[in-house]
Amino acid sequence: MLLVNTLREERERVLTGLKKRKLDAAAEIERIVRLDDRRKELQSRNDELLAERNQLSKEIGDLFKSGKKDEATAKRERVNAIKQDVSGLEEEMDTVVRELEEALLQLPNVPHEKVRAGSSAEDNEVYRPYEGTLPKVGSDAKPHWELAETYGIFDLELGVRTTGSGFPVFTGQGARLQRALVNLFLDRNTAAGYTEYAPPLLVNEDTARATGQLPDKEGQMYHVQTDDLYLIPTAEVPLTNLYRGELLEADSLPIRLTGYTPCFRREAGSYGAHVRGLNRVHQFDKVEIVQLAKPTESYAKLEEMVDHVAGLLDELGLPYRILRLCGGDMGFTSAMTYDFEVWSAAQERWLEVSSVSNFETYQSNRLKLRYRTERGTELVHTLNGSALALPRIIAALLENNQSPEGILLPEVLHGYVGMQRLQPVVA
RNA sequence: GGAGGAUUGGCGGAGUGGUUGAACGUGCCUGAUUCGAAAUCAGGUGUACCUUCACGGGUACCGGGGGUUCGAAUCCCUCAUCCUCCGCCA
Structure with missing residues (x-):
């Protein structure tokens, strides 16, 4: 399976290589890169939310210890809201990652420079x-x-x-x-x-x-x-x-x-x-x-x-x-x-x-x-x-x-x- | 096929709900000491992803997957593997 980074950084080499297999993958590579962009975007957002959740959880623990129940409850609601968002994001991320994997699985290896083009x-x-x-x-x-x-x-x-x-x-x-x-x-x-x-x-x-x-x-x-x-x-x-x-x-x-x-x-x-x-x-x-x-x-x-x-x-x-x-x-x-x-x-x-x-x-x-x-x-x-x-x-x-x-x-x-x-x- | 036990970092081995990526030991790396080495002392030492020009920051990972919870290595479910005993068998 090819690496997405290879598709990004060596797009021309990949395209000319795959042409030796009589395969025009330009559109597919474009699609894969866009899927990967989306994946990164989702992960960044998700990581931010998780970081906030981790921080709040810590605070909640401290508040409970010092007996400030009301404040703790308020923060708990915020965490519950975050959990909603996280599960939505993760679901979408799963879909994107699966689609990405499937697309990558369909791409054959790039022939070496010395390999001749040909169909049979x-x-x-x-x-x-x-x-x-x-x-x-x-x-x-x-x-x-x-x-x-x-x-x-x-x-x-x-x-x-x-x-x-x-x-x-x-x-x-x-x-x-x-x-x-x-x-x-x-x-x-x-x-x-x-x-x-x-x-x-x-x-x-x-x-x-x-x-x-x-x-x-x-x-x-x-x-x-x-x-x-x-x-x-x-x-x-x-x-x-x-x-x-x-x-x-x-x-x-x-x-x-x-x-x-x-x-x-x-x-x-x-x-x-x-x-x-x-x-x-x-x-x-x-x-x-x-x-x-x-x-x-x-x-x-x-x-x-x-x-x-x-x-x-x-x-x-x-x-x-x-x-x-x-x-x-x-x-x-x-x-x-x-x-x-x-x-x-x-x-x-x-x-x-x-x-x-x-x-x-x-x-x-x-x-x-x-x-x-x-x-x-x-x-x-x-x-x-x-x-x-x-x-x-x-x-x-x-x-x-x-x-x-x-x-x-x-x-x-x-x-x-x-x-x-x-x-x-x-x- | 049946019953029981186990699975934590390179290795050994703690840890039964909170600041634990994980005590302690060991291995490894760097430095100090030494003519050099051993011993000793100090510091460091996982992977993946996201983010950053960089320094750095963040997230996830304690066999796999799912769940409970504000919070899980720790509780629950499920699967896998290994060990012990019984059965069967080349």
Whole structure:
């Protein structure tokens, strides 16, 4: 959530920034500033009345002690009148504040200066292209959903039986591969200074609101109505919220967190070839990294995270490119986002496997997550990224590394999986 | 699921209606003492919002919300969390 003061003091930057999202917010910002003016006015008036009440109450106490009942009674009437006014003012203030909050909640984050304007994925900028030549796997190459049958990696039909479509059941060496990847990623992340957490998979409404899933993405989360809890769409939500409401010391920053969790997404909509197999599912595994950083350092940390994720993909030997998303394709809460896409040789398309973002103070404002500076307190910057999301990594590994000898695993996985290649389970 | 107890500042812990943002201790900061340090002594030490060019002033906050009262950390209602005991359970 943007700060009203930002809207006041950096109006032009906000407006030009939001235009990159194809959003003209001039009128809305004007309205918000006016609401905030009204809020201040009401609070000033209310504070004055309360000050008078406090003063009179003191006097009443003294008058009673010295037995001047009549004077006390007169002042008591004045206080009662003040209370009337106060309750009226507070009611109006509640209305104004609620309206203000709702309006602010509707405004997305301001894209960073370097972010391109654009309305869709078409306009994204290739930030770091793939340098090598893309692997060719021949015309008889199979997509991963066919390989999954041959090699017993996962079974979508079983998922339908237990749950419904979009809930893959990983089987045998597929389940093993999955676990191996989780372990590899967590090991690499903790080695890079990220502290490992295993957070809850269900979160309450305050938590979902603080990182921006509510109200913007309400329909994308599974909601457990009986207990009013949400299944997490990403570990970002519980991990970042671990620090909600904290006032940190400057020397504790940056804070680096990592965690493995299943992620749940309703993703109502598109069907067809693009969502076959593991390309888009309702439940998937992901290892996430999160950083809390000083504003002056956050973009350096963003680059650090990008390099870290790139290192993981290098180790896996997967061809990938890095995009810097345009304004229109970025998430609501992000100021700058890099997407990582791996090449899926049999499908001959790029698959998104990681998204690394700087949210600046957009989340920390909702989180009330600050740190102490020489001058006072300041909101920290929050960042996060996938390191990595598993299904499409598995898809790419299967497709790119298929061979007559089986699925050749990258060396880094040999120890983790306990084999050098996956063998067919059916002829 | 049932019964009881608790929730106060960085920490410990007072405080059952009035001048208490909160005793006392401890931690931390500054100064004095010291060659330096320890010890000791003195002073300071929360957050948010409103207001002010500034100095400063004001309001709110003692788990959350609501109420009683001229006045609430203190009384009432409600919710949450934690602890203890019982039940159930991976």
